Amino acid sequence: MMELVCPAGTPAALRAAVEAGAHAVYCGFSDETNARNFPGLNFSTEELTAAVAGAHKRGAKVLVALNTFPRAGAEKLWHQRLADAEAAGVDAVILADIGLLDYAATHHPKLRRHLSVQAAASNPDAINFYAETFDVKRVVLPRVLTVQEIAAINKEINVETEAFVFGGLCVMAEGRCALSSYATGLSPNMNGVCSPASHVVYAEEGPDLAAKLGGFTIHRTPKDQPAPYPTLCKGCFTSGEQTGHVFEDPVSLDARHLIPALAKAGVTALKIEGRQRSRAYVAEVVRAFRAATDALAEGRDLPLAELARLTEGQQATAGAYAKTWR
Known part of the structure; x- marks a missing residue:
């Protein structure tokens, strides 16, 4: 078995x-x-x-x-x-x-x-x-x-x-994640924390609720909808005229x-x-x-x-x- x-x-x-x-x-x-x-x-x-x-x-x-x-x-x-x-x-x-x-x-x-x-x-x-x-x-x-x-x-x-x-x-190369480290200064592979809660902030901005990690806005959703946890590799970003999940969907x-x-x-x-x-x-x-x-x-x-x-x-x-x- x-x-x-x-x-x-x-x-x-x-x-x-x-x-x-x-x-x-x-x-x-x-x-x-x-x-x-x-x-x-x-x-x-x-x-x-x-x-x-x-x-x-x-x-x-x-x-x-x-x-x-x-x-x-x-x-x-x-x-x-x-x-x-x-x-x-x-x-x-x-x-x-x-x-x-x-x-x-x-x-x-x-x-x-x-x-x-x-x-x-x-x-x-x-x-x-x-x-x-x-x-x-x-x-x-x-x-x-x-x-x-x-x-x-x-x-x-x-x-x-x-x-x-x-x-x-996890869609990053295992053991080599740099995104969370960049945003928070804490390494998932050394400090053991990916997207640590101590660096997560939810803030109301106009009609939206912004989910932030280390000061970076990772998701922005209407206030009446659930806000995802701000994990950088699964964030929603705008590039040119397109907005979406650049690395991986949540x-x-x-x-x-x-x-x-x-x-x-x-x-x-x-x-x-x-x-x-x-x-x-x-x-x-x-x-x-x-x-x-x-x-x-x-x-x-x-x-x-x-x-x-x-x-x-x-x-x-x-x-x-x-x-x-x-």
Whole structure:
């Protein structure tokens, strides 16, 4: 059976994911060592230890994301978090930085290592380098590959692959986002915050509500309509005589109908994005995908529960899997 890897931004969300049928959950510490460093999210060392014990009792794995790039001179925080993760009994750590991978392989050799999507390893040569050099057991694939490309990659590597199937769709080169950094001065890949709430402002301007990030207007909508969260790569801009979403529409990835094709392509695990989402969101999405993976394992047609209301803008896309926008 394909492993279902589900988000857990809080201890409550982790419990909800496990109860809904997650085979594995991924989470992070409450600091800049993970790429979802938002206020009110993530785990203390004590919370992680308790969460691991609870998940293991129900047969679920816990993966910890240490997937940001350490600042020069501040490596000790990331090193300490590796030790904390191992002490808590986690099943794997998800890493992106080469230096941190080397440190983990040297000082924590028994701690299973997964390669984060932040490392942007999207070809066999890159993946094999990480596997051979740092004994990486699984790679989380960037969201820029077609199903056919994933199948071709899997024929040339000897590690597990994990592919995103639902949630936020990052269209930047994974691990190299510069737009949010430019607007806010905080790097998603180093500080762990994309479009941080501390830099978001909603302001009434005449008949419109402007959604701003770092002083830049990203969206402008009538006051009586919902205003999207101002994420730069999904902003609405005017260029010449045209106004629209230059990089990507504010929609979410939903690749449930491609699960059989991803299984045939050799994908080991399916990943749901959304550590910043509520436990109710996590529970509903996990239940839907667990039903789909169970159906695939049993040779039944996949049930496609309605999840549109949980997607960004109530719209979904297959992203690069179907090569509709690349």
